[in-house]
Amino acid sequence: MISASSIDSRSRSGVDCRGLTLSYNDPEAIAGLERAHEASLAFGGDAIALIDEVIAKHPDFIMAHIFKAGWLTQAMETRIYVEMKDAVRAAERLADRANDRERGHFTAVWRWLEGDFAGAVSAWEEVAIAYPRDLLAIQLAHLSDVLLGDTVGQRDVVARAFKSWDETVPGYAFMLGFYAFGLEEMRDFERAEAMARRSLDLLPDNPYAVHALGHVMESQGRIEEGIAFFKAEQPRWEHTSFANHLWWHLALYYFDKDDFDAVLGIYDRHLRSVDPNSYQELDAAALLWRLKLLDVDLADRWSELADKWTHAATNALYAFNDAHAMMTFVGDDRHDVQDTLLLANDRHAQCGRDTNAMMIREVGLPLCRALQDFHRGSYDACVERLMPIRYRTHLLGGSHAQRDVIGLTLLEAALRAGRFPLAWALASERFELRPNSIRNREFLMRARKGLEESGVILPANADRIDHELERAS
Numbered sequence: 148m149i150s151a152s153s154i155d156s157r158s159r160s161g162v163d164c165r166g167l168t169l170s171y172n173d174p175e176a177i178a179g180l181e182r183a184h185e186a187s188l189a190f191g192g193d194a195i196a197l198i199d200e201v202i203a204k205h206p207d208f209i210m211a212h213i214f215k216a217g218w219l220t221q222a223m224e225t226r227i228y229v230e231m232k233d234a235v236r237a238a239e240r241l242a243d244r245a246n247d248r249e250r251g252h253f254t255a256v257w258r259w260l261e262g263d264f265a266g267a268v269s270a271w272e273e274v275a276i277a278y279p280r281d282l283l284a285i286q287l288a289h290l291s292d293v294l295l296g297d298t299v300g301q302r303d304v305v306a307r308a309f310k311s312w313d314e315t316v317p318g319y320a321f322m323l324g325f326y327a328f329g330l331e332e333m334r335d336f337e338r339a340e341a342m343a344r345r346s347l348d349l350l351p352d353n354p355y356a357v358h359a360l361g362h363v364m365e366s367q368g369r370i371e372e373g374i375a376f377f378k379a380e381q382p383r384w385e386h387t388s389f390a391n392h393l394w395w396h397l398a399l400y401y402f403d404k405d406d407f408d409a410v411l412g413i414y415d416r417h418l419r420s421v422d423p424n425s426y427q428e429l430d431a432a433a434l435l436w437r438l439k440l441l442d443v444d445l446a447d448r449w450s451e452l453a454d455k456w457t458h459a460a461t462n463a464l465y466a467f468n469d470a471h472a473m474m475t476f477v478g479d480d481r482h483d484v485q486d487t488l489l490l491a492n493d494r495h496a497q498c499g500r501d502t503n504a505m506m507i508r509e510v511g512l513p514l515c516r517a518l519q520d521f522h523r524g525s526y527d528a529c530v531e532r533l534m535p536i537r538y539r540t541h542l543l544g545g546s547h548a549q550r551d552v553i554g555l556t557l558l559e560a561a562l563r564a565g566r567f568p569l570a571w572a573l574a575s576e577r578f579e580l581r582p583n584s585i586r587n588r589e590f591l592m593r594a595r596k597g598l599e600e601s602g603v604i605l606p607a608n609a610d611r612i613d614h615e616l617e618r619a620s
């Protein structure tokens with residue numbers, strides 16, 4: 148239990164820019180930690196390199212080690228686990244001099260290392276309840292909730308601390324950005340947009356707020372406005388470490404417009420990284436899969452992307468990653484590595500007790516098998532696998548926009564399986580949510596054509612449908 152009233156030993160304590168006490172009292176070290184933290188918040192600069200400089204000069208600064216471990220958690224990559232483990236171990240050696248708040252952070256990163264992602268979030272939440280100006284705890288809980296698909300958590304970890312913040316507190320613009328995204332994922336679009344715009348007024352160089360507003364526009368089908376917004380903001384986000392994801396968002400708008408040349412142009416220029424160590428292959432895989440669903444010629448793009456995922460086939464670290472890895476293995480027809488990934492996931496689902504074991508069981512494995520079904524033309528089987536999980540795909544993690552690739556796969560499979568009443572129903576859902584989406588209109592028209600050609604008559608007002616489709620065109 149963390150107590151806000153704990154009194155740390157002030158004689159050897161420092162204070163950060165938000166008034167939080169640190170057990171290590173060296174102004175240069177604390178300033179260095181704040182620079183590294185700021186880099187992580189703004190996705191600008193290399194936060195790990197910055198904190199490594201601090202650690203080199205101040206090896207006994209526990210919060211520097213904890214920050215490093217905490218920021219590394221967000222990579223969701225086994226390739227960084229050795230480094231993360233070293234940082235946690237270094238913090239552990241200093242734990243006897245840590246204060247209450249720092250021990251809370253230490254618990255979080257320790258749990259993460261053990262695979263208890265949900266437990267780590269709880270620990271960060273506990274810190275943020277006791278210390279509502281602990282922006283690192285709020286940031287890591289919020290971002291981890293995105294990784295875990297906990298939309299309520301994404302919003303509420305900010306909401307419950309919000310009254311302790313205003314423009315005078317350093318980092319307020321970042322709080323607004325986190326809040327905007329949490330509100331967007333909870334479909335509170337109006338407030339989300341207001342928070343994002345306020346954040347950008349205070350700090351134009353805040354790619355996370357650009358991202359939140361981009362999600363709002365995407366969710367509301369404001370396609371042309373979204374494209375114009377991303378382009379107008381581009382000089383402020385294109386050099387950040389968040390740029391890859393924001394390019395993907397821009398590509399989604401073009402996908403919605405059926406402008407596949409523009410989608411592939413963005414892919415080739417910004418997502419088709421030739422760096423074999425790049426950690427940002429998720430969105431690239433999902434974008435290619437969207438295009439595959441519509442039979443767009445992808446040339447050799449699957450092959451080079453699958454190469455980059457092969458190293459992760461046996462990880463069973465994070466089901467969300469594995470589903471994206473599977474897209475590339477299926478897309479490139481690599482049967483052996485598909486089997487390897489499924490075997491590793493099967494084993495972990497049966498033996499694992501961590502958060503990922505649940506994610507694999509609930510969504511990851513059925514989804515991976517559905518991707519295989521789709522590729523081999525077993526569209527009925529694909530539908531049968533996806534229908535039971537369609538309302539719990541959030542357990543896989545990611546945002547609504549990222550998980551929409553699952554809904555698109557289900558709908559396309561229903562159309563190809565000739566299950567037109569289902570396809571009509573699924574297309575209608577999408578159309579009701581975003582009637583101004585060209586993509587949704589086309590799905591609806593294909594489903595209606597299928598119904599007509601197969602002689603199925605559903606009770607519907609044909610004139611009204613024609614009118615709505617026309618209006619959406």
Ligand SMILES: [Fe+2]
Pocket residue numbers: 358362392396546548
């Ligand atoms: Fe996003």
